[in-house]
Amino acid sequence: MARFDPYENNGGTCVAVAGADYCVVAADTRLSVGYSILSRDHSKIAQLADKCVLASSGFQGDIKALQKNLAAKELIYEHNHNKKMSCPAMAQLLSNTLYYKRFFPYYAFNVLGGLDSEGKGCVFTYDAVGSYERTGYSAQGTGSTLMMPVLDNQLKSPSPLLLPARVSSSSLEFELFNPLMVVFLTPLSESEAVDLVKDVFASATERDIYTGDRLEIVVINSSGTQREYIELRKD
């Protein structure tokens, strides 16, 4: 009996790490269906605004549609407000866009990374229907369960919900306009964060069949956006 089956999982993993004045967003470039690899060179990263980058894993058809949708809304915002969307504004737009399809979801697991209006790194992590949270780092996709424990081990800082707020000696912290929202950024330098991301992808590639081929790393900082490619295992 034919069932309505509009989804498929194209695999892959996305990661983002926020620093004091930079943000690293990375994703592998493998596109798979079942046990077949359809492409070794498919980018999962889309630049939505000059300081805002979206990385998504899941069903690439829905992801393409979502990226186009967001780019169009960003353009309308620019026309209406005469400025580009900031990363926190795009974060809420993405959440609403995902929720409007609550009953026919975008099969997309997203990580949004960029610089906020003060120039500090920000990372927002989502589920498929739009629940979101600002964090210091996040991984989404088929390899995320392999990567998050490693990132927690290296980057985890005291919970922002603690009161009185606790600062670990090595982490940086700052308050957003709402003093109850304290977010911790990694104290790592930009090159250290990029090295950590490369290591974490190398590890995930070893154990996740859907992650591999090539790693695309995008670094957003005050001087703009830089892109770097690293080869990963192709098996």
Next chain:
Amino acid sequence: MAMKVDMSALETNFSIPCLDDGDGMHLSADSPDVPSMVLPTCADFDGFQAATKDMVKNKRGTTTLAFIFDKGVIVAADSRASMGGYISSQTVRKIIEINPYMLGTMAGGAADCQFWHRNLGNKCRLHELSNKRRISIAGASKLLANILYSYRGMGLSIGTMIAGFDEKGPGLYYVDSEGARLVGNRFSVGSGSLYAYGILDEGYRFNMSVEEAAELARRAIYGATFRDAASGGCVSVYHVGPDGWKKLSGDDVGELHYHYYPVQKTPVEQEMTDAPSTSA
């Protein structure tokens, strides 16, 4: 002349076909408050929802509680979000600040709660602007309950408490996605609620100091995180008084455990000494 009763709040909106008016916002002129959502074009809607629910494994699972006492309302919650068996976050804000004197708690689907609480906050603000006075807790909870009733049967998962302080004093309502709206003095919602009720019901008195009430709430959430796998992270405790809400504490439950049950050094009966080393 007979007055036509305004039933617009009770109409179901989800059957309206989605009209895309170009900016994709899907807000139809008929019911500007409630967004009309895209529906899948398939024969078996419920089967499709069941299948996608398994596939996307949305964030859920929690323990929240709230109770009224003589000095206002205490609201407390854990901070864990799970996707299936995977902990997706330990730092989720489950107590949502709707406005400076009203709080909402989140239990069930994280996206559902976040979206509809934000929507409720917008509506409360519009009410203030239209009526030049703050909305009552009863009114705010009714707005939310009516919206959720119109989506009844669609698969939303929301179990929320609206707690606050208005002209009538402290107010607490339980609202859920089945359409229930209950007024009460004491509620706990979520997968860990049964464990929290055990501690909360035992220790509750109407006359308590704010510190005692906060400690009761903290202990109840801690107890729930101890026994419920889907609850954990940090316990946040808020107090809503006549001047609005104030966050009283946030504690990691792992550390709270050793605070309540410090490690006892077991008395040593016989100390083992090293065996005499044999010389070669």
